[in-house]
Amino acid sequence: MVMKYSRQREAVKDFLKTRKDHPTADVVYMNVKQEFPNISLGTVYRNLTLLSDLGEIQKLNMGDGADHFDANITPHYHFICTDCGSVIDLDMKSIEQINDIAGADFNGKIAGHITYFYGKCGNCK
DSSP states (O other), X not given: OOOOOOHHHHHHHHHHHTOSXXXXXHHHHHHHHHHOTTOOHHHHXXXXXXXXXXXXXXXXXXXXXXXXEESOOSSOEEEEETTTOOEEXXXXXXXXXXXXXXXXXXXXXXXXXXXXXXXXXXXXX
């Protein structure tokens, strides 16, 4: 699928590349709006959804009612602070073998997994 180039979509993606805190669409909107004052929240949502559907960014559902977005699409794990709600990338070895463990007594095929770790971050402990 060939898409028409969009400066606004590129601005959304470029902004996400500068962030490690997995911002929500509202945070993305408030920041991209500085460069494109006439951009709408709907346009930001559509571009975030499109970029996620294309696999260019990750959409994360942290259970707080808002989607969070991550420009890092390499396999990695996330930690969620139960006090302040921050979302932090974990630097850890892969646990891909969990797919084999989960599939051992399952009459299907495990294709992947999503794992979030919870607790208190370094600032809240």
